[in-house]
Amino acid sequence: TMAPQGSRAPLEFGGPLGAAALMLLLPATMFHLLLVARSGPARLLGLPPHLPAPAALWSPGALLLWLTWLGLQAAFYLLPARKMAEGQELKDQSRLRYPINGFQALVLTALLVGLGVWAGLPLGMLTEMLLPLAWVATLTAFIFSLLLYLKALMAPASALAPGGNSGNPVYDFFLGRELNPRFGSFDCKYFCELRPGLIGWVLINLALLAQEAELRGRPSLAMWLVNGFQLLYVGDALWHEEAVLTTMDITHDGFGFMLAFGDLAWVPFTYSLQAQFLLYHPQPLELPTASVICLVNAVGYYIFRGANSQKNTFRKNPSDPRVAGLETISTATGRQLLVSGWWGMVRHPNYLGDLIMALAWSLPCGVSHLLPYFYLLYFTALLVHREARDEQQCLQKYGLAWREYCRRVPYRIVPYIY
Numbered sequence: 434t435m436a437p438q439g440s441r442a443p444l445e446f447g448g449p450l451g452a453a454a455l456m457l458l459l460p461a462t463m464f465h466l467l468l469v470a471r472s473g474p475a476r477l478l479g480l481p482p483h484l485p486a487p488a489a490l491w492s493p494g495a496l497l498l499w500l501t502w503l504g505l506q507a508a509f510y511l512l513p514a515r516k517m518a519e520g521q522e523l524k525d526q527s528r529l530r531y532p533i534n535g536f537q538a539l540v541l542t543a544l545l546v547g548l549g550v551w552a553g554l555p556l557g558m559l560t561e562m563l564l565p566l567a568w569v570a571t572l573t574a575f576i577f578s579l580l581l582y583l584k585a586l587m588a589p590a591s592a593l594a595p596g597g598n599s600g601n602p603v604y605d606f607f608l609g610r611e612l613n614p615r616f617g618s619f620d621c622k623y624f625c626e627l628r629p630g631l632i633g634w635v636l637i638n639l640a641l642l643a644q645e646a647e648l649r650g651r652p653s654l655a656m657w658l659v660n661g662f663q664l665l666y667v668g669d670a671l672w673h674e675e676a677v678l679t680t681m682d683i684t685h686d687g688f689g690f691m692l693a694f695g696d697l698a699w700v701p702f703t704y705s706l707q708a709q710f711l712l713y714h715p716q717p718l719e720l721p722t723a724s725v726i727c728l729v730n731a732v733g734y735y736i737f738r739g740a741n742s743q744k745n746t747f748r749k750n751p752s753d754p755r756v757a758g759l760e761t762i763s764t765a766t767g768r769q770l771l772v773s774g775w776w777g778m779v780r781h782p783n784y785l786g787d788l789i790m791a792l793a794w795s796l797p798c799g800v801s802h803l804l805p806y807f808y809l810l811y812f813t814a815l816l817v818h819r820e821a822r823d824e825q826q827c828l829q830k831y832g833l834a835w836r837e838y839c840r841r842v843p844y845r846i847v848p849y850i851y
């Protein structure tokens with residue numbers, strides 16, 4: 434069942450050794466961050482003051498809560514959707530259909546949580562369960578990727594991802610063999626990419642805010658800002674859910690440990706780091722500074738949304754009046770590349786906006802600690818690496834036209850710098 438072109442695809446992420454190292458390093462980093470955030474010194478580069486006892490990691494209650502959460506989000510996914518969207522064309526010329534009801538899932542979750550809090554549910558208690566929850570999320574991601582690896586052994590060659598089929602089990606387990614593993618119409622990768630992790634992230638943030646209110650009488654301004662900015666980001670992702678169908682995660686990468694762990698564990702437990710830090714290390718924030726930080730987030734969001742929407746509108750319908758006036762380069766595939774507007778400024782304007790927002794999420798935490806800036810550092814590395822991967826894929830897709838685009842738009846992410 435091995436895809437012939439898959440076996441020739443160049444290895445990414447440092448090959449099997451790199452994949453094995455990342456499989457240990459990523460969970461270790463996540464637990465390091467969780468432990469350090471609650472420690473007094475909160476040193477990103479120091480050792481956590483103590484390692485948790487196995488009893489602090491394992492809790493049947495956390496397992497039950499986690500499985501209930503996954504089940505609830507899966508049920509919301511299966512509810513009737515306002516729209517069914519078609520994905521990109523696959524190797525066998527077919528297109529998969531996806532429900533567009535992610536925002537509906539966010540609203541239903543908010544209603545359910547609101548009802549629970551009104552009925553006396555101690556939301557803040559969730560913050561006491563972060564370690565065991567992160568542990569069961571990691572275990573679930575591991576077991577799930579193992580099942581997906583086995584499922585892919587029976588998948589036809591046309592269903593396999595371009596990478597992830599090298600024949601090396603460690604590498605393929607990490608990257609994922611099957612492109613769009615499904616059980617009936619339930620698409621595992623699409624579900625995991627946007628629902629349990631992203632909605633879980635804002636729920637954890639909210640629990641940290643509730644716990645701060647419980648401990649200190651009311652949430653701090655810094656905590657409000659972090660919650661507000663990240664809720665906007667998650668709400669935006671779910672509102673524009675259809676756009677995720679053209680990201681490389683859906684169109685190119687298989688569904689293996691990297692994405693399963695990334696979606697289910699890494700996103701909710703490390704992306705909530707700033708709010709975790711603020712609960713244990715309250716930071717003073719004056720209104721004028723807060724206003725400047727809001728402005729930074731607004732600028733980042735404006736660029737991020739403007740760039741992503743411009744590309745999505747153009748890809749859907751190049752003669753849409755909002756993009757019809759933009760300059761383009763034709764490619765041999767029949768598709769065109771934008772060379773003016775946002776995409777004429779740098780080759781990844783959406784990454785630039787995303788990075789500016791990442792800065793705005795850390796600034797409310799002050800400058801006394803490096804820890805809250807972890808997301809900004811990690812995200813810079815992720816986007817630089819992602820940009821290089823995308824560049825390779827575009828060069829393969831568009832050849833000379835891509836080289837011409839690079840000549841006309843020489844900077845990748847930051848104008849005149851990178």
Ligand SMILES: NC(=O)C1=CN([C@@H]2O[C@H](COP(=O)(O)OP(=O)(O)OC[C@H]3O[C@@H](n4cnc5c(N)ncnc54)[C@H](OP(=O)(O)O)[C@@H]3O)[C@@H](O)[C@H]2O)C=CC1
Nearest residue numbers: 679680681741744769770771772776783784787819823827
């Ligand atoms: N918060 C997080 O952890 C993460 C967030 N992100 C965000 O996700 C979003 C999507 O990112 P990602 O999937 O990496 O990539 P992009 O949305 O940037 O998509 C890249 C693709 O866009 C098309 N494209 C590139 N240049 C042009 C052009 N000039 N004109 C028209 N089309 C062009 C090409 O595909 P084609 O030609 O086939 O359409 C290319 O492969 C970004 O905003 C990113 O910041 C990403 C990763 C992690």
Ligand SMILES: CC(C)=CCC[C@@H](C)[C@H]1CC=C2C3=C(CC[C@@]21C)[C@@]1(C)CC[C@H](O)C(C)(C)[C@@H]1CC3
Nearest residue numbers: 459626669670677680682691692694695696699700
């Ligand atoms: C370090 C590690 C475990 C790597 C896995 C990477 C994943 C965490 C990210 C890969 C691409 C992602 C995207 C989003 C979240 C992070 C992951 C899963 C995203 C859903 C965030 C919200 C955005 O608006 C988005 C929808 C554009 C984005 C898509 C890519």
